[in-house]
Structure formats: C-alpha cells, structure tokens
Amino acid sequence: MSCWQTIQDYGLRSLGWGERLLPRDNFTLCDQFTLIGSGMIWNVYFGIFALVSGFFFATLVALGKASPNPWLRKPSEWFIFLFRGSPLFIQFFFGYFFFLTLKSHFAFFSPFTAAWLGALIVLFLNTAAYSGEIFYGALQSIPKGDVEAADAYGLSGWNRFRRVIWPTMLRLAWPAYTNEAIFLFHATTLVFFSGFPAWQQRGDALYYASYFADKTFNPFVPYPILAGYFILLTIIVISVFGLINARLNRHLPQAAKRKIRLRPNLIR
Amino acid sequence: MFEYCADPSQLEGFRWLSCYLTTGKHMSLYWSVVTVLTLLAITAPVALAFGFAGASAARSSFFPLRWFGKAYIALVRGVPDIAFFLFFVIALDQAIEYLRHKVLCPDWEEPIRQGNDFVVCQAAKMPLSSAPQWVHESYGFGIAVVTFAIVFGAFAANVLFGAMRAVPRAQLETAEAYGMSQRQTFWRVLVPQMWVFALPGLSNLWMVLIKATPLLFLLGVEDIVYWARELGGSKTPRFTDYPHGDWRMWYFLALLVFYLLFTRFSEVVLDRIMARLTHGQATTGGEAQRKAA
Amino acid sequence: MNTQTPVIQINNLHKAYGALEVLKGVSITAERGHVISLIGSSGSGKSTLLRCCNLLEDSQQGEVIFKGEPVAWKGTGHGRRPADAKQVLRIRTNLSMVFQQFNLWAHMSILQNVMEAPLTVLGRDRAEVEKSARAYLDKVGIGDKCDVYPAQLSGGQQQRAAIARALCMEPEALLFDEPTSALDPELEQEVVKVIKDLAAEGRTMMIVTHDMKLAADVSDTVVFLHQGLIEEQGAPEAVFGAPKSERLRGFLSATQPS
Amino acid sequence: MNTQTPVIQINNLHKAYGALEVLKGVSITAERGHVISLIGSSGSGKSTLLRCCNLLEDSQQGEVIFKGEPVAWKGTGHGRRPADAKQVLRIRTNLSMVFQQFNLWAHMSILQNVMEAPLTVLGRDRAEVEKSARAYLDKVGIGDKCDVYPAQLSGGQQQRAAIARALCMEPEALLFDEPTSALDPELEQEVVKVIKDLAAEGRTMMIVTHDMKLAADVSDTVVFLHQGLIEEQGAPEAVFGAPKSERLRGFLSATQPS
C-alpha cells in the first residue's frame, strides 16, 4: 500500500472518515506519521478554540481580580484559585462526572460528555484561569506614568482600558502568555489520556502514538513523531505569538528592534 | 494499625474509617505526599538553575552557546511533557548505562543492542541489580527530578529571557555608561530588575509544575494520584478487607483539597516576594501598595 | 457660567505621603483666564499640588473646588477618596495636565498620543481631531515627528509632544508641570506665546516652573511655595519686585545674574 | 599624563538614526579641566553627541579620542562598532554621565544608586564609598532621602541624585545632559558651584544646557550646535557677546528679557 493511499485512508481517521479499522500489523513509518498527524487535528482544535475563547474570558477575570469591587474581585479570585490550584486531570474527572450527572437530568447536556465539547469547556476554563492570573500580574506592572496620564486626560472605563492599559498589559504579559498557550496545546494531550473516552478509536495524536507504542512495543518511534509534530505546532504558535509580540513592541527604539529581528523568532 | 482492626468487617462508622485510613496502602498514599513535596522542593531550584543557564546562554554573544541555549528552549518547550516522559526517561536511562558500560566494561564482546534488547554488562547497570530497592527508587526519583528540571527549565529559560528583555534599555545603558562590564551590568542591574518582570511568569510555572506531578507515575514514581486512583477504584471483598464501590470521587476531592491548600500556601509566599519586589517601584502595583498603605 | 466663580479653588489642602507631610494647608484660587505660577524649591510640593488638583493624588484634608463644584469625598484622613467617579471624570475632562516626566504613552505614535483623548474621551470627529492635532504639533515645532514613537524623540521633543497633547484637549483649564524644563530659550518663547494666547482665550492655567522669567512673563499671580505652605503670593511685579519674605528673597537672589 | 593632551577629542563625527542624519561631522576638543557647554535648539543632536562620547551610541564615521587614545572600531557605516570591549570599559570608567531623564536604577534606593558604580566598577572600599556617597548626597541637598526609591522622589530630587551618582565616581571627565533642567534657581547656583569646583580640581566637563546663564557662568568654551553641525564655538564672552552667525543671534535673542 502506497503512502499516499495510507494518507487517503487514515488522514482524517481521527474525525471518523476513511478506513474504519486502524492498521493492525506491519506498521510502517507512513502509518504512524499519518495517524498521529490525523490525531493532531484534535489537539489543534482544542488548543485554538480554548485559547481564543479563554483569552477574552481571561481578560475579564484579570480585570475582575484587579477591581476594587468585591463583588467582581472575589468571584474572579476564586475562579482563578480553583482552576489554577488543581491539576487538569482532576478538572477533567470532575468535569466529565458533572456533565454526566447533568445529562442524566437534562437531555440538553448530552453533547457535553463528548470530548469535543466537554473537554473543550474544561480546557477553556483552565486556560482562562491561568491566563487571567498572568494578565493580572501584568496589570500590576504597568508603568504608573502611563496610567496617570490616562487618568489625567479623563480617559475612563472602557476607553482607558482599551487604549492604554490593555496594550501595555498585553505587552508585558506576552512572554508568559506565550508559554501558557504552549502549555495549553500540550495539555490537550491529556483529553483522551485521562479524561474523556475516545469513541471508535477517534483520538488525538497521543492516543494514536500510544496505540502504536503499544502495538510495536517501541516507544522510540511514535513518541518522537508525536514530539516532532508538537515541536512544529509549537514553532507555529511561537511565530504567530512572536509576530504579535513584535507589533506590541513596535514602539521600542530602533536599536532594540534591530536586535530583536536578528533573533530567529522561534526562541521567544 | 489499631488492635481493633483485626476484623474490619465487624466494624462500623468511625472505627471502620480509622482502620481503613491507616492500612498500609493508605500509608503509601501519605508517604507519596512527602515524595511529591520533596520532588517539588528539589526540582524547582534545579529547574530554575537550568532556566537561568538557558536564558543566559541564549543571550550569550558566543555563537555556539547562544545557539545551544536557543535550541534547548525551542525544542524542549515544543514537546508535551507527557510525550517527553513517555520516551525520554528510558532514553536517558539507556544513555547513562551505555556510557557506564563503555567505561566500566571495555572488554565486553557482546553487542549492546541484541535485536530489540538493550543489554549492558552487569557492572554498568544503573543502579546495580543487586542494589536494595530503595536505591532503585532513589535512582528513579533522581531521573524524575532531572527530567522535570529539563522540561521546566526550558520554560523558565523562556520566562527569564523575556524578563531580561523587559528591563528598560535606559537602565542598562546607564550601567554601561558608568563603566560596568557586561558581567556587572548583568548581575547588578539586569538580574535584580528582571525578577519583577519574571515573577508572574515563574509563579505560573510553579503552579504548572505542581499540577504536573500526577505525571510522575509515568516516570516510575508512585505519586499521590497513582495511589488515589488505586485506592479509589471499586474493591471487591475477595482482595481486600475493606470492600467499597467507586470512591474515586472522594479521593479526587481529597486531592483537590490538597492541591488547593498547597497552591494557597504557594500564593501567599509568592505574593510576599512580589510585594517586596514592587515596593517603591513606579508601577501600578507599587502605586497600589503605596495608596493602600 | 458665572465669570465670577473661580475655575479652580483649593482650600486648606493637606497631603502627606505616609509620615512625610508635603502640603500643610494650601489655598489657591484661580479665576477664569488667569495664569498662576507656582514657584518654590525642589521638593517643596509643587508637583504634588498639581496632582492633587486633578485628583491624581488623594489629599487628607481640605477642599478642591472646580468651577464652584466642590469635590465630594468619602472617608477621612489617609482613607479619604473622591466619592463620585463621574464627578472626577468630569473635572479631569476639563483639565489637562503636562507632566514633569511627560508620561507619553509609550505604545502610541506621537500623533496617536495627541489624538487619543479628544477621540475617546470627548468623542470628537476623527478627521477634525487629526487636523487639529497636526496643527498643534506644528505649533510646537514637531509636525515632522508625527509618526514616530516617544522613545525616538529627544527630551525637548517629548516635552513638546506632551504640551501638544494637553492643548489638543482644548480644556477649560491647564496644569503645566515645568513645561519648559527641556526646552531651549527659543522654544520657551514659543511656549510663552502659546500660554498667553490660551489665557486670552479665557483658559485658566496653573504652571509649576523654575524659570522666573517665564513666571514673570506669563502669570497674573505668582505663588511661592515653601515647605508645604504658601510663603507669599501676589502679582509678579510685587513678588519679584518687592519680595516680603526673607525666604523668597533668598530664593530669588539666585536668579540675579552673577 | 601630558597635560597638553586633550581629555576628550571628537573628530568629524557622523551619526544617523536610520535615515535621519543627526550629527553631520562634529569636532570638539576638551582640554583637561575645561568646561564645554553645548547649546542648540531641541533636537539638534546634543544628547546624541554626549552619548556618542561615551560610546553608548555607535557612530558611522569620525574619531572619538579619549586622553590621546583613539577608540578602535570594527566594521564601517551602520555596522561600525567599537572593537575592543576592554577599551570601552576603561573609557567609561573615567567618564561619568548624568542623563537627561536621570535613569536612576529603579530597584535600588538612592544611596545604593550612588554607591553602586564605585563599589562594583572601581572596587572601592564599602565604608569609604558610603561615607563619600552620603557626603555627595548632602552636597546636593538630599541627604535625608538616602533610603527611598527613585520613584518616591520629586523631579528635582531625582536629578540631584543622578548628579551625586556621577560625582561619586570621581571620574576624570563628566558629561552632563541638562543637569539643571528640574532644579530651581537656588539649586542651580549650587550646581554651578559644584561644576566650578570640579573644574578647579582639573576635571573635564561637557555640559548640554538650555540655560544660557549657566553656560555663560561655567564654561570655558561654548559650542552652538545647529542641525548636526557646529555653527559657532568660542569663549562664552565671544559667543554670547558677539555672535557671528545669523542663526545663533536668532537663538540668543530669545534669552534677552522681553
């Protein structure tokens, strides 16, 4: 069977398209690359959606935590504390359990026990809490002159936030936030590893990698392939974040900027 | 544990619970808490040191060193910790034994790789197979520390690298203008000022590190989650004196409480450090501190 | 508005940083269209006074009255804060400040810095604001630096950008904290002209300065602050010509050509 | 040292930020114990020139010679950098700078700021350094602010701390970038006195200033910088008394009392 054929058969296997049965013997490198790659679709899906939705929620939570109003502050603090304070797999466990219970009472919640929605929600809350704390930390290190000038010019509420605080906050938070984004993508491997059930062998990259490791008893092929895919994904994440970072820092003096450009993006 | 525990099936309520919670297996659970805390206590400084070295290397003006630092940060950060743990530990272990083999058994004829097998001479085994169990466990623990430190060191390096860049140019420039050497500027101005920018990122990393301890069992260290899962699973009367249904829920709740308490404790400590660092600084945080005072 | 009502009025203001008492009961009245200069030695509390005026600092005692409307407070002593956020906003919108350290927003270009507040706070039309922003930047002589970031400007250019930013708000009153400290004498003359124009338009100004010539040139009233108290105030001719207090005489003697 | 060798000598220096040419061939010579004032309008490149002097900025062309020892370069044009890091260090150790924006180290108390360089760069004895640091802080009048952080100081106090920091290095030459911009006239007189004392001790100084009186008071040579070129230089009496260039006359006219 040619590799192209394998790709056609298994390229979208993680979504349920293509061959119904996974390869069972004579595993080729092509099999492994294709299936693990197919599993990456789920990692990317979970990562992107949780990241984007989590970003907005994190901003709200960070503002809540920085707010002098206890009605906003307390819930935000507790939210961050709860989700930052517990391991993700416990969150998956309770999340799954919670959705299962809901489902037995309201039919509306049926999709929530499936990974695509249930795990996404857990990941969303998790990343919102972590990013929220990062943003909160950044809020605390904004140069006071910037905020003062905004105050003095009567910038208030939304405008003060959007025009002065937010950009500076993002700029300061960005390196840590990049880390968080990477962690999030890595955390998506936990979804099927210890959390939500995989239906009809539709799993993520780690699911297929461990499938192969289990079948070939050789961890040195599938896991490095998985690692390779993730390094690729991480490099993409880092470069996208790096572009944003460059934009956030575009006001830095020319000299510093030139130095930044000499550094390949992947290290940020 | 207690004398009345001889026949648990006759016990009820508190007495039953007191016997149940003091079985040898539960003792292992409690012991694993110590293991996990020890691991964290050792890993954190080691990872920070790795991070510091990585960040400094990535800033170095010496090309190969810079390249190495950047490759370390980029590659290790790219791999999910689970995937890393699933193959790296075995690889690391084999690498160590391979080196020892080369040194200790120079006149060994048989190949090291025999088909699928990786076989080194007895003297090169790490630890020796005749070593007592605790040596094996400590070795496993040590490997776990190193692996964790390598992984989290890469993230720490990234945070520190970013923090070093966040220090305003003018501050470094001034140091240079006063004739401080690169080295002095680095240690006297850059590093002290960097912490305030690095701390939020490092705190976050610490939180992630705490939450990564459940992966320890992948490294052969039996951690709290391993025991909670083991103890919480339903038990039939055939294999235990304390049969029960699926109690994972309760064990996980206990874990949750443990992690939350530990997090809270960490936060208090980190907040203190942060408060000290922001004291008197021209930032929102410093300003809030002043106004609150 | 009743022209008789002072635009800014400060009564018996007390302000301390922790244990350090900086203002110990200061009262100042600024009528519409008047220019008040604050002079005094370094560390005497001039910047602090300006910052209290637009409520960037909380004060512990005393009144701040803007156009007849006293600031409402809640709490007392070190816990005293403005009670009504809306009121604070309203006051600040009518009161622009040029900071001693300029405080330009580092992440915005100069033009954006100037346009920001008129656009977002006053909600003025973008095209119109841009036109007037460019005009003000031209007026202070940095029209060619519209698109660079603050970090790429020289000290004096930054200061002028900060002035343009304040002017572009076209506020009722302006607070200048050493607006010419980084400017050469030529530009200083420009600023003097601008201030006089503004006063003629009926805008009220409070100016902190170390430059006695500037104070003499532009002000209706000169206030000499010493150790947190007003040591002397009056028309510039009186204050500079015939200083009554010993301390002020000492202070001024330094300005005579040696 | 041969007293005839100038301490700082700059030959035909060219410096551009990207496409913006800031210095277009500037030559200055500062003899030992001499005070040179740089005047010129805002943005004319004065700060840049000072920064080139102690090699904080790379220049594209021309020589910087410190005590007869020319800076060694590698590369050309925009790629030109000092070749010898040791040499750069040696020069900077003998050359202290007061920045226009003060640039106090934010994480250190004032006393630490002042003691830092003598301790780490010169490796002097801690007790002795502390004594002289306190003395310098007293001299500039902020001896009571030893233990606070820069952010808690007024503008003028920060500037004085920056001056104390430069003095405590007891360097051969000093570069002052508008050292009195945030100071009141009294303190300015203090600074004038300090500068004169330093010159009497044989220290060389380059001072950027907008204050013509300061320039006239302290300098041996006044240099008028205009659009990246030296338009005129000479003794203060000559430059201020009988300016030759049209441009300088215009510039100076602004300083006459109106």
Added chain:
Amino acid sequence: EGKTIRMGTEGAYPPYNYLNDDGKIDGFEIELGNELCKRAELKCEWVTNEWDSIIPNLVSSNYDTIMAGMSITDERDEVIDFTQDYFPPTASAYVAASEGADLESGVVAAQTSTIQAGHIAASGAQLVEFATPEETVAAVRKGEADAVFADKDYLAPLVEASGGELMFVGPDVPLGGGIGMGLRESDTELKAKFDAAITAMKADGTLNTMLKKWFGEETAAY
C-alpha cells in the same frame, strides 16, 4: 551467581496482581512467581511498572521478567520471549446492566488499546475507550455504554459483588493465547530455568491448586 532477578508487574489487575491492604504487591502471579524463583533457586524482587511502558522497560533491562497477566500474542512474541503459559488461554466476556444489551451495534466500552478494544473495533459495535478498566465498568453503570468487554477473570468478581446490577451477557470470546512470563529474547538461560520450573509445577499439580485458589473451582486448569 548472586544476581537478583527483578520481576516486573503492574499491580493493578486483580486477581493476577494487585496491591493488598498493606500496599504490598499480591495476587496469583506473585505467589506463583515466588514459587518459581524458589524452584529455580533464584533471588527475586518485585517491581511495579505502569502497563504502557512495561515491555520497553523490560527490553532496556530495567527488570528481567514480566508477570502481569500478559497474554502471549504474536505481536508481543516478536519483541520479547515468553515462557510456556502458566495460565490457560483466557476468555473475554461482555458485562451489561440488562439482559437485552445490544452487543452487535450498541455502545461497548473497553480499556484503551487492549486486545478487547481491538476486537470491538473490528466488530460492528460502537467502541468507546476509557483509560482505566475502572472507568469502563463505571460507564456501563452510568448508562454511557451498553456493555463492557473485558477479561472475564477481571469482570467476574465485579459482577459477583454488584448484587445483580451487572451481569454477563452474550457468549464468552476466546482472545489471545495463554498467559506466560515475558523475558528478553537474549535471556535464553533465564527462560530455560523458568520454563523448567513451570513444567515441574504443572506436573506435580501445584499450579492447578494455585489456580483454583485464586480463580475459583471451575476455572480452567492444566
């Protein structure tokens, strides 16, 4: 020769191997393994290792044998060696919460990447995989799955203890060969020793006694 044989096991698969109340490793294979070592005159020591990496750790010599309820399959035999089986070929079985469970096209739970999971994937039923066997049974209890498909010996005590809530449905399915002890392919000497010991235990009936003790009277024997 003074060498300690390190015996790898999982410790989470009663009655083959599990941790008893004292937290010590216990079970059929432990008792058997200790007996075998005695007969082969070897010094043995037990090591627990999680299932996923149990074979890779064997081949990289972190322990010397595997006794972890591991069925002898062709795939495994390619990578490691097995002794003769010490447990006859096992059956897998379905357990459901009601008699009428649909095993052909319904939802069947199995543990991730086990032979049972492979079997269901190939059948027409909808496979749903959980990370631990615990969860597969829980899924049936919660109604997430119609049935669970697993090793019969694992399920039997659970069915017994459930008080009628769970029941075996459908026919048993023979999967895999018997269970044997895994060894490195290069370790032929050790393999011979254990093989001999197993043969001896089979011959004198001690193995059968042990099987009956752990798996009940009606279990298959030699």
